[in-house]
Amino acid sequence: MQGEQRARTIFLWLWTLVTAAKLVVAARLPLFVDEAFYWQEGQHLAAAYSDLPGLTAWLTRLGVELGGQHVLALRLPFLAIGALLPLLVSRIAARWFGNVAGWQAGSLTLLMPLSATLGLLAVPDVPMALAAVLCLDAGARLLRNVDASSAVKLALGLLIGALSHYRFIGVIGVGFIALLALPQGRRMLADPRVWVALAVGVVAWLPLLAWNADNHDAGLKFQVVERHPWAFEWRGLWFLVIQPMLVTPILCIAMWKAALAGTRSGGGARVQWRYFGLVGGVSTLGIFALGFFTDVERISFHWPLPGYLALLVAVPVILNGWPRWLRRTGWWLAGLGMVLAFGYYLMASSSSLREQLAGDKYYPRNFAGWQPLAAAVREELQQMPEGSRVLAGNFKVGAELGFQLGRGDIDVLPHPLNDKHGRTAQLAQWNQLHEGERDVPMLLVLSPSDQRFRDLLARYHAICEQVGPLPPPRVVSNDHGFQRFLLFRLPVQRAQGACVTPALAYLDSPANAEKVSGTLAVKGWAFKEGVGLLRVEVLVDGRSIGDARYGREHDIRSFWSDSNDPQHPRVGFDAEVDTTTLTPGRHWLGLRLHGRDGSVEQWQEQPFVVEKR
Structure with missing residues (x-):
C-alpha cells in the first residue's frame, strides 16, 4: 500500500506540473507553420483536406471558437488530449500489471520527451495517439472477453484514428498482425461484435476516400508516393540514432526488453503481455525499417510514438526487475529528457533566445x-x-x-x-x-x-x-x-x-564565425536584377561604418548565367573594418544594399569573433 500511495503521489504531482508547464509554453510559443495551415483548413470546414482527414482542422476551429483568436485557444483541444493520455496509459497498465505499475506507466508517459510534450502543438499526431491508445486498451480487453463496451471503445479508437492521419493505417495493420499472431486474437476476430467495430472504422475513411476521388487522388499520391523517395538512403541511420535520445537511452532499452519479453512471458496477464509487446515491437521495428526508404527531409521523429505508448504499459514491470541504481538512473534520465524537450520549446518561444541561435542548425x-x-x-x-x-x-x-x-x-x-x-x-x-x-x-x-x-x-x-x-x-x-x-x-x-x-549578395570573406583581430578584410559581390546597385553599405552590429568600394570586376555569370544586372561583371565590393574599436567576442557583419531604383535592402548578417588582445 505504501508503494502504491507513493507511485500515485508522484504521478499526480508530475501530471499537475507537466500540464501547467504545457499551458504556459503553449500560450507563449508562436504558431508553427503546419499549425497555421490546420487553422486555415478549420476556417474552411470540410470532411477532409488535401493533406489530412478532417479532425485536426475541426479541433483547431473548436479551439478558436471557444477561446478566441489566440495560440493557446487554438491548442486547447490538443492540450486536453495530451493531458488525458497519461491517465489512459496508467489505467491500462494498472488493469493488467497492478496499481503500482499503472501509476508508474503514467509517470513515464509524462516524462518520456516524445509523449511529455504531446499537445503543445496542434498537430494530427495528438488525436492519432489518443486513437492508438483507445484501440490498444480495447484490444487487450477483447482478448480476455468480447463484450459490447470493449467493441464500442475499439470502434471509437478506429473512428478517431481514421479522422486523424493517413499514417493510422499503419497502426491498424500492426494491430491486426499482433492479433493474428495470438490464438486468442484469432478467436476474437471471429466475433461479429468485433466486425461491427471494424466496419465503423472502415466507414470513417470514406470522407478521405471521397476527397481523393474528387481530386485525382492528390492527397493519397502525396502521402504515399510523392513525399517519399522509396529508395534506400543511408541517412535513415540518423533516425536510429536520434530515437534513443528522444525517449532517453535507459527507457529505450527497457521498452525493447518489454517487446522481447512480452513475446514469451507467462503469468496471469500472459496474453495481454504478448499483445503489448507485439504491438509496440512490430510498430517500432516497422517504422525504423521504413526510415531508410521514406521522407527524411521533414520532421518524422514522432512517428514511432504509438508503438512506444504500447510498450510503456509494460515497461514498469521490466524496470522493477532491475537494480535500484539502474531504475533510478532511468527515471532521472527520463526527467532530464523531458526538461530538455520543454527547454527547446521555451527557447523557440523567446525572441531573444531565438536570436542567439540565428545561423545555427537548430x-x-x-x-x-x-x-x-x-x-x-x-x-x-x-x-x-x-x-x-x-x-x-x-x-x-x-x-x-x-x-x-x-x-x-x-x-x-x-x-x-x-x-x-x-x-x-x-x-x-x-x-x-x-x-x-x-x-x-x-x-x-x-x-x-x-x-x-x-x-x-x-x-x-x-x-x-x-x-x-x-x-x-x-x-x-x-x-x-x-x-x-x-x-x-x-x-x-x-x-x-x-x-x-530584390538584390542578392554574398560575402567571400570573412568566413562564417571567423576569428579576427586588427583589420578585418571584407570582400564579396552583390547585384540587383534589371537596375543594378548604386552602393553597398557595411554594417557592424546593425550600425553603419561606411560604404564598401563597389564596382570592382567579379564575374559571377558562370553560375548566375541568366542574371540581367546591367553592371555585370562589375558587381564585386571590398572594405576594411577596424576591429580594435570592438569589444572581444561575437559581432555581426551586415550589408545594406542600395538599388538604382531607390530600393534599400538589408541583407542577412554574418557572425565574426573578435579575439582578445
Whole structure:
C-alpha cells in the first residue's frame, strides 16, 4: 500500500506540473507553420483536406471558437488530449500489471520527451495517439472477453484514428498482425461484435476516400508516393540514432526488453503481455525499417510514438526487475529528457533566445518572425488604397499571416514549397492559388528564407513572370536576417519592362564565425536584377561604418548565367573594418544594399569573433 500511495503521489504531482508547464509554453510559443495551415483548413470546414482527414482542422476551429483568436485557444483541444493520455496509459497498465505499475506507466508517459510534450502543438499526431491508445486498451480487453463496451471503445479508437492521419493505417495493420499472431486474437476476430467495430472504422475513411476521388487522388499520391523517395538512403541511420535520445537511452532499452519479453512471458496477464509487446515491437521495428526508404527531409521523429505508448504499459514491470541504481538512473534520465524537450520549446518561444541561435542548425525558423511580419503588413495596408489585398509567396506565409490577421482567404502564389508539403491541391480547391493577375492593389509578401540561396534568383524570375517587375521592397528582418520577409506594393496595372527583383549578395570573406583581430578584410559581390546597385553599405552590429568600394570586376555569370544586372561583371565590393574599436567576442557583419531604383535592402548578417588582445 505504501508503494502504491507513493507511485500515485508522484504521478499526480508530475501530471499537475507537466500540464501547467504545457499551458504556459503553449500560450507563449508562436504558431508553427503546419499549425497555421490546420487553422486555415478549420476556417474552411470540410470532411477532409488535401493533406489530412478532417479532425485536426475541426479541433483547431473548436479551439478558436471557444477561446478566441489566440495560440493557446487554438491548442486547447490538443492540450486536453495530451493531458488525458497519461491517465489512459496508467489505467491500462494498472488493469493488467497492478496499481503500482499503472501509476508508474503514467509517470513515464509524462516524462518520456516524445509523449511529455504531446499537445503543445496542434498537430494530427495528438488525436492519432489518443486513437492508438483507445484501440490498444480495447484490444487487450477483447482478448480476455468480447463484450459490447470493449467493441464500442475499439470502434471509437478506429473512428478517431481514421479522422486523424493517413499514417493510422499503419497502426491498424500492426494491430491486426499482433492479433493474428495470438490464438486468442484469432478467436476474437471471429466475433461479429468485433466486425461491427471494424466496419465503423472502415466507414470513417470514406470522407478521405471521397476527397481523393474528387481530386485525382492528390492527397493519397502525396502521402504515399510523392513525399517519399522509396529508395534506400543511408541517412535513415540518423533516425536510429536520434530515437534513443528522444525517449532517453535507459527507457529505450527497457521498452525493447518489454517487446522481447512480452513475446514469451507467462503469468496471469500472459496474453495481454504478448499483445503489448507485439504491438509496440512490430510498430517500432516497422517504422525504423521504413526510415531508410521514406521522407527524411521533414520532421518524422514522432512517428514511432504509438508503438512506444504500447510498450510503456509494460515497461514498469521490466524496470522493477532491475537494480535500484539502474531504475533510478532511468527515471532521472527520463526527467532530464523531458526538461530538455520543454527547454527547446521555451527557447523557440523567446525572441531573444531565438536570436542567439540565428545561423545555427537548430534555429527554429518556422516559429520565428510572424508577429513582426503581421505588424508590418498592417502598416503597409493602411497606406495602400482601400480594398487592397495580401498576396503570399507560399502557403507558409499565407497561413501564418492569415492567423495573425484573422483571415483565412489570403491568396498564395504557386510555389514548389506548396507542392512539397501537399498543399497545392487544397489551395486550388479554395480558389486561393493566385496566378498573378489582379483587379485591386495587392501587397506581395515573400519569404526568401524559405528558398535555397542557389535557387533564389530563379524563384525571383518566376515571380516576375507571375506579377511583373517588382517595385522596391520593405524588408522585415528578424534574428540577424535569418528570417527575412520582403513586402512589395503592387498596383492594379502590371508594370512592364525587364525583370526587376530584390538584390542578392554574398560575402567571400570573412568566413562564417571567423576569428579576427586588427583589420578585418571584407570582400564579396552583390547585384540587383534589371537596375543594378548604386552602393553597398557595411554594417557592424546593425550600425553603419561606411560604404564598401563597389564596382570592382567579379564575374559571377558562370553560375548566375541568366542574371540581367546591367553592371555585370562589375558587381564585386571590398572594405576594411577596424576591429580594435570592438569589444572581444561575437559581432555581426551586415550589408545594406542600395538599388538604382531607390530600393534599400538589408541583407542577412554574418557572425565574426573578435579575439582578445
